Amino acid sequence: MLKAPGRARTDSTHVLAAIRSLNRLEFVIETLRAALNALAAAAPNWLSAHADPAWFDRYATRPEDYWLPSGKAKRTELSEQTGRDGMRLLADVHAAGAPVWLRELPAVQILRRAWVQQYVFDTEGEVRWRDPKECPPGALRLVSPYDTDARASVKRDIKWDGFKVHLTETCDADTSHLITNVLTQDATVQDSTATNLVHDALAARDLLPGEHLLDAGYIDGPRIVTADRQYGITLTGPIRGNTTAQASGPYSQSAFAIDWQSQTVTCPNGKNATQWRDKISDRGAPIIIVRFSPADCRTCPARPECVSSPRAARREITLRPRAEHEAIQQARAAQGTPEWRERYAARNGIEGTLSHAVHTAGLRRCRYRGLARTRLQHQLTATAINLARLDAHLTGTPLARTRTSHFARLRPADQTIDGAK
Numbered sequence: 210m211l212k213a214p215g216r217a218r219t220d221s222t223h224v225l226a227a228i229r230s231l232n233r234l235e236f237v238i239e240t241l242r243a244a245l246n247a248l249a250a251a252a253p254n255w256l257s258a259h260a261d262p263a264w265f266d267r268y269a270t271r272p273e274d275y276w277l278p279s280g281k282a283k284r285t286e287l288s289e290q291t292g293r294d295g296m297r298l299l300a301d302v303h304a305a306g307a308p309v310w311l312r313e314l315p316a317v318q319i320l321r322r323a324w325v326q327q328y329v330f331d332t333e334g335e336v337r338w339r340d341p342k343e344c345p346p347g348a349l350r351l352v353s354p355y356d357t358d359a360r361a362s363v364k365r366d367i368k369w370d371g372f373k374v375h376l377t378e379t380c381d382a383d384t385s386h387l388i389t390n391v392l393t394q395d396a397t398v399q400d401s402t403a404t405n406l407v408h409d410a411l412a413a414r415d416l417l418p419g420e421h422l423l424d425a426g427y428i429d430g431p432r433i434v435t436a437d438r439q440y441g442i443t444l445t446g447p448i449r450g451n452t453t454a455q456a457s458g459p460y461s462q463s464a465f466a467i468d469w470q471s472q473t474v475t476c477p478n479g480k481n482a483t484q485w486r487d488k489i490s491d492r493g494a495p496i497i498i499v500r501f502s503p504a505d506c507r508t509c510p511a512r513p514e515c516v517s518s519p520r521a522a523r524r525e526i527t528l529r530p531r532a533e534h535e536a537i538q539q540a541r542a543a544q545g546t547p548e549w550r551e552r553y554a555a556r557n558g559i560e561g562t563l564s565h566a567v568h569t570a571g572l573r574r575c576r577y578r579g580l581a582r583t584r585l586q587h588q589l590t591a592t593a594i595n596l597a598r599l600d601a602h603l604t605g606t607p608l609a610r611t612r613t614s615h616f617a618r619l620r621p622a623d624q625t626i627d628g629a630k
């Protein structure tokens with residue numbers, strides 16, 4: 210049933226960690242509370258001797274935002290009071306006379322990590338709550354003392370704390386569709402990072418497809434080239450459009466003739482670029498900067514259309530390495546054709562699989578805490594779906610058809626989803 214090399218499709222969805230979502234103030238209070246609870250359970254006599262009596266009022270119950278002060282100044286004051294309390298507890302735990310194992314309690318380690326992320330300690334020993342811009346990036350920042358693998362993320366209008374799961378399944382027309390890979394990562398990891406990881410995992414199990422259908426988040430020039438060269442996979446999906454000021458029109462980049470052999474670029478007015486420089490972009494990707502002569506551009510009648518900034522002395526173009534450039538051009542040319550649309554339409558089925566996993570197996574919510582257990586949960590969910598599909602295949606049970614609303618059924622037969630005739 211796993212025909213090689215068949216077709217596969219991948220998509221992702223967000224997964225909520227098995228924790229309560231906390232704002233920053235709730236987070237620091239809850240983190241200190243969790244450390245106090247852990248110490249109270251592990252070393253009650255030690256904590257009784259070291260706890261400030263005021264802590265029982267401040268940390269005996271879990272923080273709820275509605276009883277915390279609402280003004281910015283008072284919230285900052287409360288956060289810094291919590292910071293000082295946490296610092297005092299950490300100092301006592303790390304004092305020379307304290308049992309060494311106290312500082313090794315996971316809740317105490319988490320308190321220390323959280324305090325480094327949330328507070329600044331100046332040279333006079335004052336504790337200051339970090340400005341949000343001074344906090345570490347989302348990929349490192351803790352969001353709960355009870356699940357240190359969960360991360361906060363945003364995708365379009367969805368905000369969540371937790372993880373992201375990518376499901377890959379076969380999608381050949383003439384056989385059952387089986388899930389061949391499950392990739393669970395923290396919520397901040399971009400879909401584009403998953404593309405190569407999915408291929409590596411499929412290659413390790415000899416399950417690579419010949420064609421992989423993906424949405425725009427997974428595809429770019431480097432990934433098309435890597436998938437083709439390393440694994441012989443054709444990536445099919447929409448390439449993100451050019452968003453520069455000269456994305457279209459008679460002086461768009463595609464109107465410039467490129468001779469890769471001689472490293473020559475000729476503009477629509479017949480002038481040759483005077484610079485061709487290899488560079489590494491701010492994101493670490495190899496790029497080529499091509500510049501035309503200010504003498505040519507200054508006197509050119511097309512300059513207002515060709516050079517985006519009136520202050521710029523000349524036209525400059527940024528190119529990808531040849532293989533990536535050509536892959537992007539080919540993909541952009543193909544994706545407008547009816548044949549491409551028909552091939553790509555098979556990708557939509559993965560959304561049904563994700564929806565099925567969310568509604569029947571609770572894929573959206575972690576049952577357990579931590580990335581390792583969440584990964585295991587997702588592997589078991591995918592296995593359960595595969596078993597159900599195998600059963601349907603072996604017993605000849607027809608697959609449920611995608612439901613179409615009464616109104617959608619009225620669409621004229623010659624009109625496609627995007628309204629084109």
Ligand code: SF4
Nearest residue numbers: 476506509512515524
């Ligand atoms: S502005 Fe420069 S690059 Fe653009 S068309 Fe004129 S000469 Fe060519």
